[in-house]
Amino acid sequence: MLRIGAVAAAFTRDLDFDLQRIATLIEHARRDGVGLLVLPDAALGGYLTDLRQPDLAALPPALPVDDVHLRKIAGLAADMVVCLGFCEADGGSRYNSAVCVTGDGVLGLHRKVHQPAGESAAYAAGDRFTAFDTPAGRLGMMIDYDKSFPESARALARDGAQVLACLSAWPTSITNRAPRMAQDRQSRLFDLYDQARAAENQVVLASSNQTGALGGMRFLGQAKVVGPGGDVLARTWSKAGIAVAELDVPAEIEHARRVLNHLDELRPEAYR
Incomplete structure (x- = not known):
């Protein structure tokens, strides 16, 4: 059995406060x-204050993957698996990374691929989705x-991922x-995307999100754990907190796929 926690909380530009x-x-x-x-996107350094016209003079601090703050978090994690978002520095590029x-130490790294509105002014885009053990x-x-x-x-489910960690700094409608x-x-x-992505791939999904406000952005919260049938097993609603659900992940996925196995029944040759 695995207990999964999805966090809703607020984070700032102050790295020591965030830590x-x-x-x-x-x-x-x-x-x-x-x-x-699963902690939210931008849990170290906070997110952008405006999506349409990001203030390039007040961006989140960019950190290398071996930054001391990330090393401290790894130490705090100990035998727990912890996912979190931060602004990654790699050479002259900045990425919105998890x-x-x-x-x-580090088990996996993801650079955000899809960028909304003006985010490309602040970050470079990632180019892949890769699962890891x-x-x-x-x-x-x-x-x-x-x-x-x-x-x-x-792509992640086809790469064998049984749990999808969705880290967000998702605001209300701008x-x-x-x-x-x-x-x-x-x-x-x-909420719709969380449940659909779990159900269509028959996997477990842990969705974290920021709360509160930063600049002109007001964040939703609504952290949750979703089962492979698309059912919400635990949630925080709009308040800060940790949504915790305990489940036997392989058994739940096997149960969901016992008659209809979406990944086995894909027809890629028909998708033009």
Whole structure:
């Protein structure tokens, strides 16, 4: 059995503040017996303050994968698998990246492929989706807008991922503000994509997200764990917290695929 935790929380430009918040979340997750903890996108350094016209003078700090803050988080993780988002520095390029660590170091890295609105002014784009093995099973990671594209999750599932970690800094609608969160278009899509990506690939999905506000961005929260049938097993709604669900991942996937196995029944030659 594996306990999966998906986090909804707020993060800032202050790396030391973020590190302390992450330490607290790992401590709470460990107390709950969590084996896989998925923190939001931009958990170190916060996200952009505006998507349409990013302030290039106030971007999140860019960190190499071997940065001391990431090494400290790996140490805090110990035997827990922890996924988190950060702004990655690689040569002269910056990426919106997600890293997966344990006390043994880095297990996997993903650079966000699909970029909304003006994000390309702040980050370079990644170019692949690759699953990787961890003590919590074979994982794949997506960031924010990646999950709007079915091909992202499908590529990871076809690469053997049994759990998809979806790390987000997903805001309310920028163009059509709703008076209530429940009426927000982006809130509805966030939940829809989470459930659809799990169900169409018959995998487990852990969806994290930021809360609160940064600049002109107001984040949704709504962290959740979704089963391979598309059913929400645990969620935080719009508040900060950790959605925790315990399940036998291989058994649940085998059960979901016992009659209709979507991956086995694909017809790639028909997709033009």
